[in-house]
Amino acid sequence: MKIARIFAHRVELPLVEGTYRWNNGNSVSVFDSTVVGVETDSGLIGYGEVCPLGPCYLPAYADGVRCGLRELAPHLLGADPLQLTKLNVQMDSVLNGHPYVKTAIDIACWDLLGKATGLPVCTLMGGRYGESVRLYRAITQLPPDEMASNVAKYRDEGYTRFQLKVGGDADTDIARIHAAREILAPSDRLVADANTGWTQHEAMRVVNAVRDLDVYIEQPCLTYQECLAVRQNTTLPFALDENIDSLAMLMRANRDLAMDIVNIKISKFGGLTKAKQARDLCVSLGIAMTIEDSWGGDITTAAIAHLAHSTPEPMRFTSTDFNSYNTVCNATGAPRRENGFMKASEAPGLGVTPIVDAIGPVVWEVSNCSKPASNSHAKTDGMAMPEPHINSVTQSV
Numbered sequence: 001m002k003i004a005r006i007f008a009h010r011v012e013l014p015l016v017e018g019t020y021r022w023n024n025g026n027s028v029s030v031f032d033s034t035v036v037g038v039e040t041d042s043g044l045i046g047y048g049e050v051c052p053l054g055p056c057y058l059p060a061y062a063d064g065v066r067c068g069l070r071e072l073a074p075h076l077l078g079a080d081p082l083q084l085t086k087l088n089v090q091m092d093s094v095l096n097g098h099p100y101v102k103t104a105i106d107i108a109c110w111d112l113l114g115k116a117t118g119l120p121v122c123t124l125m126g127g128r129y130g131e132s133v134r135l136y137r138a139i140t141q142l143p144p145d146e147m148a149s150n151v152a153k154y155r156d157e158g159y160t161r162f163q164l165k166v167g168g169d170a171d172t173d174i175a176r177i178h179a180a181r182e183i184l185a186p187s188d189r190l191v192a193d194a195n196t197g198w199t200q201h202e203a204m205r206v207v208n209a210v211r212d213l214d215v216y217i218e219q220p221c222l223t224y225q226e227c228l229a230v231r232q233n234t235t236l237p238f239a240l241d242e243n244i245d246s247l248a249m250l251m252r253a254n255r256d257l258a259m260d261i262v263n264i265k266i267s268k269f270g271g272l273t274k275a276k277q278a279r280d281l282c283v284s285l286g287i288a289m290t291i292e293d294s295w296g297g298d299i300t301t302a303a304i305a306h307l308a309h310s311t312p313e314p315m316r317f318t319s320t321d322f323n324s325y326n327t328v329c330n331a332t333g334a335p336r337r338e339n340g341f342m343k344a345s346e347a348p349g350l351g352v353t354p355i356v357d358a359i360g361p362v363v364w365e366v367s368n369c370s371k372p373a374s375n376s377h378a379k380t381d382g383m384a385m386p387e388p389h390i391n392s393v394t395q396s397v
């Protein structure tokens with residue numbers, strides 16, 4: 001089986017709540033997601049999706065996905081999509097870094113592997129643990145009483161874990177944390193996620209002011225060193241997210257005892273293959289995880305569900321059902337939240353089928369054509385490949 005065509009759709013994902021706000025005034029109202037299809041020479045198609053959280057969260061942005069695909073995808077024509085580790089080595093050899101660009105291709109190839117073998121991705125990633133995956137709800141940044149009201153509202157819908165978007169004014173954040181914790185039951189979990197938004201001294205003020213509450217602190221500051229300093233001066237359970245984007249950082253943070261929980265976002269690592277490596281290492285090290293992505297629609301949610309559901313339950317802290325935050329459904333077959341939990345599909349692959357009207361036209365594609373090979377760009381294992389045909393009609397993104 002060989003990759004014969006790679007194509008992309010641009011999908012807008014408006015939010016049910018209108019706007020999503022996090023640290024220091026950052027917000028998004030309509031997410032810009034890219035759905036990528038990988039088609040093989042046998043006609044089988046796998047799908048993946050990647051959706052950055054705007055341009056200023058991680059070093060990733062929506063148009064960057066499509067620009068990166070133009071650079072990367074032609075090199076992959078002729079490669080075997082089912083040999084995923086090998087494919088990732090190839091992607092890294094032709095495009096240094098840019099893990100988010102590689103993410104949707106890698107996810108699409110896991111979808112292909114599942115379809116080719118008749119197995120759900122969850123099974124291929126190690127097996128299904130438990131009946132379902134527990135979810136958290138992200139609570140957009142608002143005044144303290146409004147955030148507490150939203151926590152109560154989503155608790156009524158079945159969620160038992162909540163992630164408050166703080167990282168703004170420290171005094172207001174202290175009030176936010178107190179107000180939210182007050183309306184929760186002892187068995188509920190509350191995370192105060194600053195998304196890098198506090199300076200070190202303000203972070204210390206916050207952790208000191210909420211030290212007697214049952215609350216987790218997530219990624220208080222921008223740099224790893226600042227986060228480590230806060231971690232070493234608080235007894236509150238501590239999660240790292242934005243700083244942990246590789247196995248090397250994961251191992252460093254483990255050595256430094258820098259976290260109790262780590263957030264594994266699929267596109268931060270470059271796809272399911274590398275996120276699974278990080279997941280497996282965390283399982284071996286005994287570090288529980290939030291398993292999710294930066295954002296996304298139904299295809300991303302399906303990928304999250306398969307990675308999470310194949311993770312031993314004690315190591316699963318939370319996951320996210322991003323598709324319930326959006327007004328647009330971009331695929332059928334994706335997990336649907338039930339009482340604060342979701343399940344990975346038992347169908348082959350991711351178990352999703354893109355909705356043609358929702359994903360819109362192909363905005364860019366590259367495919368093999370029958371021209372004789374003359375382009376060193378498109379070689380696999382030393383074998384000359386046909387020159388790629390890049391669709392000039394829909395090339396513009």
Ligand SMILES: [Mg+2]
Nearest residue numbers: 193218241263
């Ligand atoms: Mg986070």
